[in-house]
Amino acid sequence: xxxxxxxxYAPGTHPDLPPPVRTTGPIAWMRINLFxxxxxxxxxxxxxxxxxxxxxxxxxxxxxxxVWSATDRKDCWGQMAAARDGACWAFIRxxxxxxxxxxxxxxxxxxxxxxFVLFLVAVVGVLRENMPGKKYWLWxxxxxxxxxxxxxxxxxxxxxxxxxxxGGILLTVVIGVxxxxxxxxxxxxxxxxxxxxLPTLRTVCVVFIEFIRGVPLITLLFVASTMLTYFLPPGSxxxxxxxxxxxxxxxxSAYIAEVVRGGLQGLPSGQYEAANSLGLTYWRAHQLIIxxxxxxxxxxxxxxxxxxxxxxxxxxxxxxxxxxxxxxRARLNDADWLGLAPELxxxxxxxxxxxxxxxxxxxxxxxxxxxxxxxx
Amino acid sequence: xxxxxxxxxxSQTTSVESAEAIISITGMHKWFDDFHVLKDIDLEVGRxxxxxxxxxxxxxxxxLIRCINRLEDHQQGTxxxxxxxxxxxxxxxxxxxxxVGMVFQQFNLFPHLTALQNVSLAPIxxxxxxxxxxxxxxxxxxxxxxxxxxxNKYPGQLSGGQQQRVAIARALCMNPRIMLFxxxxxxxxxxxxxxxLDVMIELAESGMTMLVVTHEMGFxxxxxxxxxxxxxxxxxxxxxxxxxxxxxQHDRTKLFLSQILHH
Numbered sequence: 001x002x003x004x005x006x007x008x009y010a011p012g013t014h015p016d017l018p019p020p021v022r023t024t025g026p027i028a029w030m031r032i033n034l035f036x037x038x039x040x041x042x043x044x045x046x047x048x049x050x051x052x053x054x055x056x057x058x059x060x061x062x063x064x065x066x067v068w069s070a071t072d073r074k075d076c077w078g079q080m081a082a083a084r085d086g087a088c089w090a091f092i093r094x095x096x097x098x099x100x101x102x103x104x105x106x107x108x109x110x111x112x113x114x115x116f117v118l119f120l121v122a123v124v125g126v127l128r129e130n131m132p133g134k135k136y137w138l139w140x141x142x143x144x145x146x147x148x149x150x151x152x153x154x155x156x157x158x159x160x161x162x163x164x165x166x167g168g169i170l171l172t173v174v175i176g177v178x179x180x181x182x183x184x185x186x187x188x189x190x191x192x193x194x195x196x197x198l199p200t201l202r203t204v205c206v207v208f209i210e211f212i213r214g215v216p217l218i219t220l221l222f223v224a225s226t227m228l229t230y231f232l233p234p235g236s237x238x239x240x241x242x243x244x245x246x247x248x249x250x251x252x253s254a255y256i257a258e259v260v261r262g263g264l265q266g267l268p269s270g271q272y273e274a275a276n277s278l279g280l281t282y283w284r285a286h287q288l289i290i291x292x293x294x295x296x297x298x299x300x301x302x303x304x305x306x307x308x309x310x311x312x313x314x315x316x317x318x319x320x321x322x323x324x325x326x327x328x329r330a331r332l333n334d335a336d337w338l339g340l341a342p343e344l345x346x347x348x349x350x351x352x353x354x355x356x357x358x359x360x361x362x363x364x365x366x367x368x369x370x371x372x373x374x375x376x
Numbered sequence: 377x378x379x380x381x382x383x384x385x386x387s388q389t390t391s392v393e394s395a396e397a398i399i400s401i402t403g404m405h406k407w408f409d410d411f412h413v414l415k416d417i418d419l420e421v422g423r424x425x426x427x428x429x430x431x432x433x434x435x436x437x438x439x440l441i442r443c444i445n446r447l448e449d450h451q452q453g454t455x456x457x458x459x460x461x462x463x464x465x466x467x468x469x470x471x472x473x474x475x476v477g478m479v480f481q482q483f484n485l486f487p488h489l490t491a492l493q494n495v496s497l498a499p500i501x502x503x504x505x506x507x508x509x510x511x512x513x514x515x516x517x518x519x520x521x522x523x524x525x526x527x528n529k530y531p532g533q534l535s536g537g538q539q540q541r542v543a544i545a546r547a548l549c550m551n552p553r554i555m556l557f558x559x560x561x562x563x564x565x566x567x568x569x570x571x572x573l574d575v576m577i578e579l580a581e582s583g584m585t586m587l588v589v590t591h592e593m594g595f596x597x598x599x600x601x602x603x604x605x606x607x608x609x610x611x612x613x614x615x616x617x618x619x620x621x622x623x624x625q626h627d628r629t630k631l632f633l634s635q636i637l638h639h
Binding site for chain 2: 270273274275289296
């Protein structure tokens with residue numbers, strides 16, 4: 001009796017077998033994930049108890065006892081079993097157009113609407129892979145901010161709308177999207193400049209990045225709202241929104257630059273050498289070889305910065321711009337709707353959460369899609 | 377190009393040494409900061425000549441061939457490649473780089489591009505070849521290195537030997553006059569060394585000018601016209617493979633050969 005008698009197959013003849021059958025289905029899932037040990041059972045029970053005691057109360061307040069249409073808050077309370085028994089969403093509904101457009105002239109509101117549609121088209125066009133005519137989509141995406149600026153501000157055939165009429169979600173989105181669209185290319189250039197062999201260029205980039213990162217955004221916004229006028233020729237008017245957009249973009253681009261620099265440093269030097277040895281110029285090598293890889297590594301950091309920028313845009317309320325938060329707070333002082341802060345802040349939180357969560361999900365998708373390209 | 381190859385193949389068998397120099401390096405020095413890595417290098421390489429460079433690690437052999445396409449810059453002396461002197465002039469560097477192909481120890485394929493895209497990239501962007509034409513050429517070179525079936529795979533999906541063959545095809549697709557190999561088989565598993573060496577031997581037989589840093593002495597004996605031994609930044613001795621291996625002149629060469637041949 002040799003050892004080989006215990007083997008089912010002679011050496012070299014073993015077939016590929018399927019993996020052992022595992023217990024699957026919901027019961028098995030629960031056993032593995034919820035009831036695998038005494039501690040796990042205790043945690044499961046505790047979690048269920050906590051959810052049980054909190055969720056119904058929240059749902060009652062937010063949904064079941066909520067009032068959706070009313071003329072003012074007294075009317076709201078009147079419709080409830082007890083005052084403040086539920087949310088008074090009538091407040092948000094009544095102010096919704098104001099929250100959405102600010103004071104943008106009512107007969108011109110098709111323009112922001114059209115902008116939003118064009119924005120979605122641009123986003124989908126760039127995000128989708130294998131889109132036919134990819135080049136034209138990219139050109140369109142590059143042109144979009146300028147088309148949008150023309151549509152929103154007017155001139156050249158459209159009735160002009162002053163930017164101090166912008167407010168609410170419109171203003172928040174304008175600041176957020178402009179900051180995101182322009183800070184990425186500027187940030188990439190700063191990162192490349194910081195790694196340049198030219199000492200002057202490198203110093204300029206380092207000083208810029210470190211100065212911008214070392215100063216709070218609010219300070220920059222104050223500079224935008226007050227000091228810039230001192231530097232400009234007397235009598236010249238430079239739109240406040242424009243100044244804020246520039247500051248927000250510069251602020252964010254300094255952070256993007258550092259994130260991208262991290263990605264660039266993550267690339268092995270062999271990639272540069274291979275690109276150089278093929279005779280690719282600096283810009284071609286970066287366009288074709290270096291940046292596609294470095295940006296891929298940097299996606300989490302870039303999106304992180306974008307989300308930060310988007311939320312930080314509410315700081316403009318400090319210099320008197322009425323973004324969604326500023327406008328909402330002003331609305332709270334309306335005699336009809338006094339004391340409805342919870343509804344307002346829930347609404348604003350939900351708005352920001354939807355925007356930022358979409359960005360986060362999209363970046364995850366993007367990472368996954370790019371990852372499959374060189375899975376090992 | 378095919379005609380050129382067959383022409384040079386016939387001429388190369390007669391006498392390579394007498395042919396005009398395609399690379400000529402005179403009195404070249406290089407420092408890494410304070411470290412004197414290459415010392416007074418003189419080297420003439422004839423058209424169609426195949427040179428194997430060997431030496432202990434840190435002897436400057438990789439640095440020497442990296443100076444030829446200016447992945448490293450030299451501080452003294454001159455390097456002239458096919459009539460173009462390497463200086464700080466970017467235009468000259470671009471000319472030389474598009475004439476000189478390089479294969480690296482670590483392959484350095486572009487991981488975000490398929491094998492075919494890796495090979496066709498430089499012809500499209502440097503030679504301004506139409507995409508379709510470049511891809512056809514790339515396919516031909518992938519066939520020449522015997523992996524046309526891997527054209528649409530990403531480097532991460534290929535074995536080391538396959539990656540290195542794609543890297544050779546990538547360099548060849550630029551139609552270079554000179555090929556530099558920097559320890560092309562040192563990072564490979566033993567069973568993959570042969571498939572890469574076979575491609576290099578086939579390339580040598582087509583009459584390509586080649587400078588190869590390697591310790592594959594079988595390869596040197598088979599294809600090299602000349603073997604150069606370097607130590608501590610200097611060319612210690614150079615000779616035909618037969619003379620070099622059978623009758624080394626210098627003590628350091630003897631020591632090196634005894635270490636790599638009789639282990």
